[in-house]
Amino acid sequence: MFGYRLARRDKPLPGGQFLAFAIGLAVALVAGAILLVATGFNPIEIYIEMADSAFGGSQAISNTLTQAVPLGLAGLAVAVAGSMGLWNIGAEGQIIAGAIAGTWIARLGPDLPGPLLIVIMLVAAVVGGGLLALGPAIAKAHLGVNEIITTLMLNEIALRLVRYLVNGPWQDPTAIGFPVAPVLPEQAALPTLFSRANVGVIIAAIVLVIFGVFASRSKWGFELRVAGSSAQAAEYVGISLRAKIMTVLILSGAIAGLAGGIRLTSSDRIVEGIAEGWGFAGIIVAALALMRPSGVALVAIAFGALRVGGTAIQTQGVSDSISEIIQALVLMGALAAAVFTAYEITRSGSGTGVPTGAESISGSAEASAEATP
Amino acid sequence: MTSTRKALLALLTILALVAAACGSSADTATEGTDEAETEESSEGTDGGESDVRAAFVMVAPVGDAGWNFQHDLGRQGAEAATGAETAFVENIPEGGAEFDEAVQNFIDDGFNVIFATSFGYQDATLRFAEENPDVTFEHISGFLMNDTNMGNTFGRMYQPRYIAGMAAGAATESNTIGYVAAFPIPEVIRGINAFALGVQAVNPDAVVEVNWTSTWFGIPEETAAAQALIDSGADVLSMHQDSTATGQAISEAGGTFIGYHSDMSAQVDAYLTAPVWNWTPRYSEIIEAVEAGTYTPEAWWGGMVDGVVDIEVPESSPVASEMQDVKDSILQGEFDVFDQGQVIAQDGTVIIDDGIIQTELTNPFDPDAVVASEGDEIHDGVLLNMNFFVDNVVGEIG
Structure with a gap:
């Protein structure tokens, strides 16, 4: 009846996070079920197929983990920057930069022994991703240039660069003109763990655990959060904001670069679409993890499972569009849950008079202003 | 800190629930497929239908009046001509993890012919062909093949x-x-x-x-x-x-x-x-060859005489x-x-x-x-x- 607004809860909803996620998931699944019924499918069977293809057996789990690796690292890249209040929208480009750097190493030393070649490729990927973030880091730290714009636009630069390379200097002479680079040396492939999962899972797990612990337990992580919540407070206690911005953004780029290196060493060769949208998906992962590095791994596994399930139900005849809508519904449900664990809906105003359009518009504007981090 | 832990706990609980649901659902799903397969095979003996099951992987949505649309027409045409069951997935990126998932799902579901219809699928297709000697793979518009179970197809447009x-x-x-x-x-x-x-x-x-x-x-x-x-x-x-x-x-x-x-x-x-693509004759030919056990991989570059291109x-x-x-x-x-x-x-x-x-x-x-x-x-x-x-x-x- 009256205006409503989102207000930050004084205390987190007691025991409410589970409830919120359960409700978010349930609402999403019901909405998806309506779509499935409308298009002639039994939603129970389709949901069972989704879950089974993501977790039912070692092969399913390997598929989920393979998706979770780039999702987790891209999510971590965004979350590390996000825990200081910075937005790295450039993980997509940094993944490409990492893959380019890795490919460059493989071209320089195609005869190096496998373990050495892979390690140098991954290190180069880390450096490549970090380098792409260097510009935005300097611009933000020293000139105050908005990092959202710079990191976002560098995605385009990275995409154009890989496009140029596979259409030009790196084009495979045997590919009858198609824009692909030559296949990587055989020993540049990450060793397999089980089914389709490779050593990339272990590398990503180690990185995620280190950063999860480091960000929540160390002085460095504490300083990040202080700097993120109040720049003035940070400078007052002697934290150098410039140095923090530089290290955090470069680190963020380097982590995304590692994702590119792992994708490269899990692929046959670099292609224009090597980043596959992982970098943008990483923003969703980080948002679902509430920008906390410690939460990224679980979200990445859940998101990876969702994507694997989404592909699997297509083989049952569900169209790609419906599959993507269901995935989006689940993500929206989870995001809504994340919002409602931190915020509650309260009535605004004293409730006099008839509600007008203008009132409800102002109400929603207020709500969005409050909800913006 | 506590809220982080609670968030983790909540997510873990959800995952555990999902995992539990999967544990029980796995059996149901398998039963489901078994029943379906039995039904199909009995149909097969009655109607003399093909025991080939052909799956198609497309790089973009099939409703685009272009490359993928024609492949989907070819799929439908081949299904009608041979009686083989077909299925497809669309919007699968080249060189990515989704291709692997989709193809593996098809193979696990018992599909024994895989048509990979975009150039950038060819490395992964060859890899799958080596791993799955009992499945036949045909890659469209590329140049890789092997001696046993993977060929490539294109047309003299x-x-x-x-x-x-x-x-x-x-x-x-x-x-x-x-x-x-x-x-x-x-x-x-x-x-x-x-x-x-x-x-x-x-x-x-x-x-x-x-x-x-x-x-x-x-x-x-x-x-x-x-x-x-x-x-x-x-x-x-x-x-x-x-x-x-x-x-x-x-x-x-x-x-x-x-x-x-x-x-x-x-x-x-x-x-x-x-000038148009018409994949029905070539797809039917491959499905029939697999059915008869006579499939031999080749670098097939068909012309108007083969019906693959026309005007x-x-x-x-x-x-x-x-x-x-x-x-x-x-x-x-x-x-x-x-x-x-x-x-x-x-x-x-x-x-x-x-x-x-x-x-x-x-x-x-x-x-x-x-x-x-x-x-x-x-x-x-x-x-x-x-x-x-x-x-x-x-x-x-x-």
Whole structure:
């Protein structure tokens, strides 16, 4: 009846996070079920197929983990920057930069022994991703240039660069003109763990655990959060904001670069679409993890499972569009849950008079202003 | 800290629930498939249907009137012709994890023929072929294969493009024909040259002006390129693209459109005809060969005689009978576009004379690799590495 607004809860909803996620998931699944019924499918069977293809057996789990690796690292890249209040929208480009750097190493030393070649490729990927973030880091730290714009636009630069390379200097002479680079040396492939999962899972797990612990337990992580919540407070206690911005953004780029290196060493060769949208998906992962590095791994596994399930139900005849809508519904449900664990809906105003359009518009504007981090 | 832990706990609980649900659901799902399979096999014995189950992987949505649309028609056609069960997935990126998941799902579900219909799938397809010797793989538009269970398929689109060029040459009044082209790779260049030779055969005064977009599917780029050609005087447009944007542009300008991929008469007012893909015969052939146990991998480059490429001769064209004659001689194997008369490059060099190579030709991506020497007879390598424009083409490669 009256205006409503989102207000930050004084205390987190007691025991409410589970409830919120359960409700978010349930609402999403019901909405998806309506779509499935409308298009002639039994939603129970389709949901069972989704879950089974993501977790039912070692092969399913390997598929989920393979998706979770780039999702987790891209999510971590965004979350590390996000825990200081910075937005790295450039993980997509940094993944490409990492893959380019890795490919460059493989071209320089195609005869190096496998373990050495892979390690140098991954290190180069880390450096490549970090380098792409260097510009935005300097611009933000020293000139105050908005990092959202710079990191976002560098995605385009990275995409154009890989496009140029596979259409030009790196084009495979045997590919009858198609824009692909030559296949990587055989020993540049990450060793397999089980089914389709490779050593990339272990590398990503180690990185995620280190950063999860480091960000929540160390002085460095504490300083990040202080700097993120109040720049003035940070400078007052002697934290150098410039140095923090530089290290955090470069680190963020380097982590995304590692994702590119792992994708490269899990692929046959670099292609224009090597980043596959992982970098943008990483923003969703980080948002679902509430920008906390410690939460990224679980979200990445859940998101990876969702994507694997989404592909699997297509083989049952569900169209790609419906599959993507269901995935989006689940993500929206989870995001809504994340919002409602931190915020509650309260009535605004004293409730006099008839509600007008203008009132409800102002109400929603207020709500969005409050909800913006 | 506590809220982090609670969040983790909540997520863990959800995951545990999901995992528990999967544990019990796995059995149900398997039962489900078993039942389904039993039903199918009994149907199979009754109706004498195929025991081949064929799955198709597509790179973009199938409803696009282009490349993927034609593959989906081919899938439906092959299903009707052979009785084999088919299924498909669409919008699967090249070189990514989703391709692996989709193909593995199909194999696990008992599909025994996999058609991978985009160039960038070929590395992964070969990998799957090595891992799954009991499954047959056919890759479209690439060059990798093995000796046992993976072949590749493509079509001689340049044949119908020559006939399309005849229609264009007869239709133009300004003697400028525009061609919106994707990437300067041999496949596209070969198509432009064949088209231009067709134009030349009926209208020696007309030129084919090329405009590159550097995209396969880019409506704004295609529209801009088409408009630029119209502005420079073209009244007939053709294209090597995945959308109908070129056709929309020339319809608005009141000219004539020669399409590509499929019959675009429903989408484009100015449509005259189009060189089209028709995958049904080839897909049926492969499915039947697998069924009979006679499948042998090959690098299959089929032409109009195999039905994989085709063009409808428009009765309204003033050169309809000439077009039909060429079509007949291609179908009878008497004519193959580049093997007769003189093929002259833009700079005046005679490249081919009555099927005999007149100058050394190299791989455009590896200039040290000689493809054909002076005096050689023309062969597919010359076509597959084509890197020059014929003399009535205006524009540069690249």
